[in-house]
Each structure stands twice: as structure tokens, then as C-alpha cells.
Amino acid sequence: MGLALLCIIWLITFVSTYFFAAKTWWLPKGVATAAAGIDRQFTVTYLLMGIVFVLAQCALGYLVWKYRETGGRRKVIYSHGNTKLEVLWTTLTAILFIGLNLVGSPIWAAERFEPAKAGSVPVEVTGMQFAWYFRYPGPDGKFGATKPELIDPSTGNEGAIGLDTDDAASKDDLIGGVMYLPVNREVDLRLRAIDVIHSFFVPSFRFKQDAVPGLIVHMHFTPTEVGDYEIACAELCGLGHYKMHGMVKVVSQEDFDKWIASREAEKQ
Amino acid sequence: MATTHTIHEHAAPQGFIRKYVFSLDHKVIGLQYYFLALSAVFVGMFLSLLMRIHLIWPNASLPLIGAIKPETYLALLTMHGTIMVFFVLTTAPQSGFGNYFLPIQIGAPDMAFPVLNMLSFWTTLLAYIVMLAAFFVSGGAPLHGWTGYAPLSALPNAGPGEQLGADLWITSIALFCVASLMGALNFITTVLDLRAKGMTLMRMPLTVWSWFVTAILGLLAFGVLLSAGILLLLDRNVGTSFYVPLVVVNGQMMGHKGGSPLLWQHLFWFFGHPEVYIAILPGMGVASQLLSTFSRKPIFGYRAMVYAIMGIGLLGFMVWGHHMFMSGMSPYSAFAFSLMTMSIGVPSAIKTFNWLGTLWGGKIRLYTPMLFAIGFVSLFVSGGLSGPFLAQPVLDIPLHDTYFVVGHFHLIMGVAAIFGIFGATYYWFPKMFARMMNETLGRWHFVLTFIGTYCIFMPMHYLGMAGQTRRYSQFTEVAYQHHLIPLQTFMTYAAFVTIAAQFIFVFNLFWSMKKGPKASDNPWEATTLEWTTATPPPHDNFGGHTPVVHHGPYEYSVPGAPRDFTMQSDPATAPAH
Numbered sequence A: 001m002g003l004a005l006l007c008i009i010w011l012i013t014f015v016s017t018y019f020f021a022a023k024t025w026w027l028p029k030g031v032a033t034a035a036a037g038i039d040r041q042f043t044v045t046y047l048l049m050g051i052v053f054v055l056a057q058c059a060l061g062y063l064v065w066k067y068r069e070t071g072g073r074r075k076v077i078y079s080h081g082n083t084k085l086e087v088l089w090t091t092l093t094a095i096l097f098i099g100l101n102l103v104g105s106p107i108w109a110a111e112r113f114e115p116a117k118a119g120s121v122p123v124e125v126t127g128m129q130f131a132w133y134f135r136y137p138g139p140d141g142k143f144g145a146t147k148p149e150l151i152d153p154s155t156g157n158e159g160a161i162g163l164d165t166d167d168a169a170s171k172d173d174l175i176g177g178v179m180y181l182p183v184n185r186e187v188d189l190r191l192r193a194i195d196v197i198h199s200f201f202v203p204s205f206r207f208k209q210d211a212v213p214g215l216i217v218h219m220h221f222t223p224t225e226v227g228d229y230e231i232a233c234a235e236l237c238g239l240g241h242y243k244m245h246g247m248v249k250v251v252s253q254e255d256f257d258k259w260i261a262s263r264e265a266e267k268q
Numbered sequence B: 001m002a003t004t005h006t007i008h009e010h011a012a013p014q015g016f017i018r019k020y021v022f023s024l025d026h027k028v029i030g031l032q033y034y035f036l037a038l039s040a041v042f043v044g045m046f047l048s049l050l051m052r053i054h055l056i057w058p059n060a061s062l063p064l065i066g067a068i069k070p071e072t073y074l075a076l077l078t079m080h081g082t083i084m085v086f087f088v089l090t091t092a093p094q095s096g097f098g099n100y101f102l103p104i105q106i107g108a109p110d111m112a113f114p115v116l117n118m119l120s121f122w123t124t125l126l127a128y129i130v131m132l133a134a135f136f137v138s139g140g141a142p143l144h145g146w147t148g149y150a151p152l153s154a155l156p157n158a159g160p161g162e163q164l165g166a167d168l169w170i171t172s173i174a175l176f177c178v179a180s181l182m183g184a185l186n187f188i189t190t191v192l193d194l195r196a197k198g199m200t201l202m203r204m205p206l207t208v209w210s211w212f213v214t215a216i217l218g219l220l221a222f223g224v225l226l227s228a229g230i231l232l233l234l235d236r237n238v239g240t241s242f243y244v245p246l247v248v249v250n251g252q253m254m255g256h257k258g259g260s261p262l263l264w265q266h267l268f269w270f271f272g273h274p275e276v277y278i279a280i281l282p283g284m285g286v287a288s289q290l291l292s293t294f295s296r297k298p299i300f301g302y303r304a305m306v307y308a309i310m311g312i313g314l315l316g317f318m319v320w321g322h323h324m325f326m327s328g329m330s331p332y333s334a335f336a337f338s339l340m341t342m343s344i345g346v347p348s349a350i351k352t353f354n355w356l357g358t359l360w361g362g363k364i365r366l367y368t369p370m371l372f373a374i375g376f377v378s379l380f381v382s383g384g385l386s387g388p389f390l391a392q393p394v395l396d397i398p399l400h401d402t403y404f405v406v407g408h409f410h411l412i413m414g415v416a417a418i419f420g421i422f423g424a425t426y427y428w429f430p431k432m433f434a435r436m437m438n439e440t441l442g443r444w445h446f447v448l449t450f451i452g453t454y455c456i457f458m459p460m461h462y463l464g465m466a467g468q469t470r471r472y473s474q475f476t477e478v479a480y481q482h483h484l485i486p487l488q489t490f491m492t493y494a495a496f497v498t499i500a501a502q503f504i505f506v507f508n509l510f511w512s513m514k515k516g517p518k519a520s521d522n523p524w525e526a527t528t529l530e531w532t533t534a535t536p537p538p539h540d541n542f543g544g545h546t547p548v549v550h551h552g553p554y555e556y557s558v559p560g561a562p563r564d565f566t567m568q569s570d571p572a573t574a575p576a577h
Helices: A002-021 A035-066 A083-112 A157-161 A253-267 B002-008 B016-021 B026-056 B070-105 B114-133 B164-193 B206-237 B261-295 B302-315 B331-359 B368-385 B393-399 B403-433 B439-465 B479-515
Strands: A121-128 A131-136 A174-176 A179-182 A187-193 A198-202 A207-211 A217-221 A227-233 A245-251
Touching: A002 A035, A002 B368, A002 B439, A035 A083, A035 B331, A035 B368, A035 B393, A083 B331, A083 B393, A121 A157, A121 A179, A121 A198, A121 A207, A131 A157, A131 A179, A157 A174, A174 A253, A179 A253, A187 A198, A187 A207, A207 A217, A207 B393, A227 B479, A245 A253, B026 B070, B026 B114, B026 B403, B026 B479, B070 B114, B070 B164, B070 B206, B070 B261, B070 B403, B114 B164, B164 B206, B206 B261, B206 B302, B261 B302, B261 B331, B261 B368, B261 B403, B302 B331, B331 B368, B331 B393, B368 B403, B368 B439, B393 B439, B403 B439, B403 B479, B439 B479
Parallel strands: A121 A187, A179 A245
Antiparallel strands: A121 A131, A131 A174, A187 A217, A198 A207, A198 A227, A227 A245
16 A cells, blocks of 8 residues: 555656646736736746645655555654754745745736826726626726716616716717727726626736726736737626626727727717 | 533433433534534535536536526535535534544543533534525525625625525524534633643644634634624615625616625635634644554654644734735735735645654554545645745736636645545544444545545646636636636546545445444554543543543654553653653
8 A cells, every 4th residue: 555655646746747847738828018027926936836746745655655564673763853853944934935925026016006107098997797898088088977877788888887978078988898908008997896896807918806896996007919818707796707708909009099089980 | 620520520311312412422412513514515515516517518407407507506606615614624623523532632521511512513503404495495595606705795686596595695604603603612611621630731632732723713713704794694684885885786776885895805704714724724633643643653843733733823814815815905915915824834834844754764554544644645735835826916816716726725625624534534433433444445435535636626726827717607608718628527527536436435434333343442552542441432431530641642652662652641650751
């Protein structure tokens, strides 16, 4: 049984590690400025934890096999422990874990402590059961007022988020079900939810943030490659959670301007 | 101390009802808890099987059950999580084995408050019945997940199951909290007041230490969940707005104003994080006890192990915010929560190194309980090492609410804790039922479960890295998740095998009760007090006398001793350790 146990533990360890190392399933390609830092931190953590994982599991398998009872007259090592060793591994793990934490902290700070820079593209995202709506403030650069009592999804996009059409600032607001973004420009995101909690998750941007009713959460990110990227809701929001899905179309600045202009023209 | 004992002595009851049903005997109550948990684990496992079937064959129509709809999937998920966390992982290791063996291991005739103990069990049973009733009311069981995030859980029209089913779900949890508070008080008082002469704190078995610290966690955590649950019931039924701001569901204004959805998350996780230690600490105690016993060696670094249990318990209360990095909570607080969370890695690593140190140089007897203890260590390492990913807010951005989290907590608080329960069952079965369990069946059960659970839960980490969101009833709606379906299929097949293997265990358990070979009083040649008394232990545990303790809990292979185990109550011939 000792040898069998060693084989099982080692086999599980090597097979698990193989799929991590071979990156058979891995993070999707990162296409936002934050991705490089997050991915680097991920790789560092993954290498360190991987080494500890392999060493600890191999040691476990080896010790179980090596010190199994065999009927020989080998004497058991009578020991209550070793204070020096305890201090050593306590110190080492404290340095490892706390160090890892400190190394990763600046990335978080850059993501979440600073507001969006001037000149970024303002977009409001509203989550509701089970759809995402995207609003652009139009030429005036101001989002018009919304009112909960005006919310009525059956009357189209404006009704869905409860846009107050009497507000002058709302006249040029553009609302749609697909998110258009210009490439390489920072996005100034306003995140809202009107019923329950949703979570705006774009794996390719390494971006995730809950949309909470009663709160307006401000976030920012910068997509770096033209293309279509999927949004998946990442917070359980009801029976349609699995299909609360949206698209981000990252386009050139030129195409973005054209798209805005054509939408404004439609609105007139 | 002697006077305290006489106060709590009560005569052995004679009638069936007082002896086995409304019993005051901690051993009977322990078994009642154990069998409640055994029934719950099969319910929870069956629900998970239905979920796994639905994930890969979403249109399958099952006999008796029919087709599973997306909302049914979410109800299964909610009930699976709730039943497993409360009625299995909290009930079996702490209330079950703790009740049975804590008093015996410290040399006490019973728990400090036997009536409270009985009440606590019956309240738990009531909670369990109320929980199961949620399946059968109109609308069915709630779909808000075991974490019950408001406003989803607070609004009856937010989804199917959010009407009466959700009220029953909250009521059940509130009842469970009351029961756990009673149990926690009892455990703490018993450890502090009823230890036998010579049973100093630093001579207590590590199982007792872990039950003791778990009880303290329970006392501090369940009160908060109870209050939070009552507020949620008020929001749902009386029109208060603790958790619900002004919201519009299906175009309808809900009449709430000014509540905070994050308040529920703070209160829930203030309970919820200590809860994962409530589930795993007793398993750590059992693993320590078993590794030392079957290695025929003292536990490596006993004092460090005790301090590590306390450290985990203390830090466990300061880290709840790591569940909320993406919630909209202040990003500055993430620094503190992250640092505290990473610090828990330190006492956890101490425990792992000490377990390996215990094996080193031992004479390892690979009986079934020991196999599960070794499996526990392996799973604890695997599940633990994904923690430092999730503890870092930057890595939580891609990983939060993906299958990576599901893999992480299933390995460490699910499977590792269950391995603790299995190890404890195989280890203490001879004392509880005076017979031995079958070793061959035990080995098969271990090997299939060990490999099977790794096959189910290790791939979840890969899925999570690839961005597969959790709590999705189907993966067909999001294009980037399509290529992950074959891996999900593999996991479902692994689940079939693993679940089938559990019937080996149940058969072994009940068959051995009747037909297993008779057990001696100390079949494992162990040292703690439960092995000094008769099998099964008499009503007052030690047959009229109170043991006196002269030794530490894990004195194996003492040089110069006549045999390779020195029991705690053996006379102090050599200087006591």
C-alpha cells in the first residue's frame, strides 16, 4: 500500500502540473493595458505555488513509502519537534506570502485608486435581469438624468434605463445593447444596476467589477487591440444569469467617431 | 472539580425513547448528529449529481425528475451548497465527533449542559426539515446561491423560488444558528470546566484543541449570521430596507429605499469566512491525531500546532473582505484584507510542515483511517495553494466568481474536510460500535474517492483560468466557453465514479456494525483517554471512576517504555512529558 500511495500521489501531482505547465487551458490573450501586470503577477504566483505544490506532494508520497512499517526492527525517531525548524519555515512562508502580496499591490493601486485620466471616453453600463445597456453622453459630454419610475423595458433602450427625456442633457444620450470602444483610449466607466447585483466581466481585458443597485461604481481601463470581446455576467443574478452576455467592439478612433455620428444622426 | 462532576451526573435512562431519541447522553447525541449529516451528505451529493448531468446534457429528461430548467439548476446549486456547508461540514466533524469524543478525551462524564446539548440537536434537526421543505413549496427552492446575496435574496419577485422557498431557507439557517450557538457554549464550557485531573491545556489532544477553537469561532460567527438572517426576513416580509435600495424589477418599483446590498455581504462573510475554518479545523485535529497514532511517533511540534490552530482562528475573523474585492467595497480596504489573508498561509504552512515532520522517521501503519489522514494532507496542500491566488486582489480580477474559486474551496473545505470525517469514522468506529470496519473495502473506498475527487476538482482550476464563470446552468451562450465543455464532460464522468464509490463506504459502515469482527478496547494502540475505557463506553464514560492524566497526548515509541505507546492515564514512572 505504501508504494501504491506514493504512485497515486505522484501521479496526481505530475498530471495536474503538466496541464498547468503546458497551458492547455489558460487565461485568454490579454488586450488591455492592465493585462501585462496582472499576468506577470499571475505567473510569479503560479511558479512559486507550483514549486511548493510539487515539493510538498512529492515529500508526502516519499515519506509515506519510505517510513511504512515493514516488519523490520528499525527504531522510530522519538522527537517532539524542532524549534529551529519551526522558526525557519514560519519565517520563510511569512516572507513568501507577504512578499507576494506587496509585489502585487502597486498593480491594484494603479487600477483602482486613481480616477480615469482627462480625455477618456465616458460610458455608462447598466445591468439588469438579464441584459447590459451602454450609454454614451453625446456631444455635450453629460449624461442626462435617469429616474427609476420611468423604467419600462418594453418601450426600448431609453425606457430600459429610465432616461428622463425632459432633461436637456439627455437629449443627445446614445443608448444601445453593444459596447463600442475606440482602441488605445482609456474608458471612464460608470457602472450601475437597477434590480439585483450583476458583475461586468471581460476576461480579455482582465476586467471585472460588480454592478450594485444603489451604487455608481467608477472604473477605468484601456483596450489595446481592435476586435470583438465577450462580456459575461459574473455575479449570480437570477434564472437567466448564464445568458446575460454582451459584446464589446473595440474599433479604431476613426470608426468609433463614425459610429457615434451615425447614431446621433439616427436620433435626430 | 469533583463536585462539578457530580452535579452533571445523571442516571442511565432505561426506556428506548429516553435512551436513543430524547437522549441526554453526549454519545447518543453525537451519533444522532452523525447520522443526520450522513443523510444530508447523500442529499447534497445527489443534488450535485443532477447539476453535473444538467451541465453536459442540458436537455436530458430524467426519470421522475423530468427536464432540469435553468432555474431548477440554480435551486439545486443553492441547496447543494447550503446543505453541505451547514448540515454536513459543520454538523459531522464538530457536533458529531466533537460531541461523542470531546468529553471522553478530556476525561469528563458528559457535556457540561446535557439538556442544552439535546436541544441543540433537535433544533438542528428542525432546521434540516425546514430546509428540505423548501423543495416542496410552491415556486420550489430558492435560486440565490448559498451566499444569498441581497437584493436577489430579498425580493420575492426576483426569480422562481424566491417566495416561500427563500423564507424557509432563511428560517432554516436562523434555526441552525441558534442550535450552533447552544452547541458552541456547551463545548467551550466543557473544555474549560470538565477536564480530568492532570489534563492541562497543553496535554489536550489536538482534536480537543480544534473542537475548542472551532466552538469559539462558532460562538462569535453564528450570532452575526442569525442577526443578518432576521434582518433579511424583515426586508422580505415587513418592508424594511436593510439590504435593498431603490430597485426596479421587471419594470416594477419595489418600494424599498436606502438599503445597502454590501451590508449583507459584510455580515454574511463575517460569518462565512470563519465558517470555512469551522468546517476544516476539526479535520486538522483529526489528521494530527491519526498521523501521530499511525506513524507511532509524537506529533511534530505540538505547541506550534496549538498556536497555529489559534492563529488560524484569530486571523479567520479578519479576512472576510477577501470575498468582496470585486463588490464595490473601498479598494483601500482590499490591502488590509489581502495582507491578513496571505498571513493565514503561515499557520497553515506550519501545520503542513509539522504533519510531514510527524511522518518522517516514523513506522507508518497504513490502515484505512491513516490513508484518509494522508489524503487530507495532500488535499489540504492542493486546495491551500490556490488560496494565495485568490487572496491577491489583482489576481481576483480574472479569477473571482470563476470555477477557479469553486475548485479551491471544494478541495480544501469540501473534500479535505470530508476526508477528515472519513478518517474519523474509520478510526473511531471500533470505539463507537465495538466492531472493526472492513479494511479491503476501506482501501477501495479511499483510492477511488481520492483519485475521483482530484479528477472532479483539479480541472476546475483550469476552467477558471480560462474564464469559465460559475453558477452558469449552461455554457452554450458564451462563445469563449464552448471549448471548455469537454473538460466539464470529463468531470461529470469522474463524479459518477466518485459517487458510486461512496456506496462502498455506506455498505461497509452498516455491514460492519452487524458483522464486523469484534474490536478490542484499543485496536489502534493509541494513547488518548477514549481508548482506556470500555467499548462502547458506558453511560458515564469511565464506569464510575475519573481518569487521572500523567502524560501528553501523543507519547509513542518513548525510549525505554515497555510498549510503543504510553497512554495518557498510564502511571507517571518516567518524568511526565
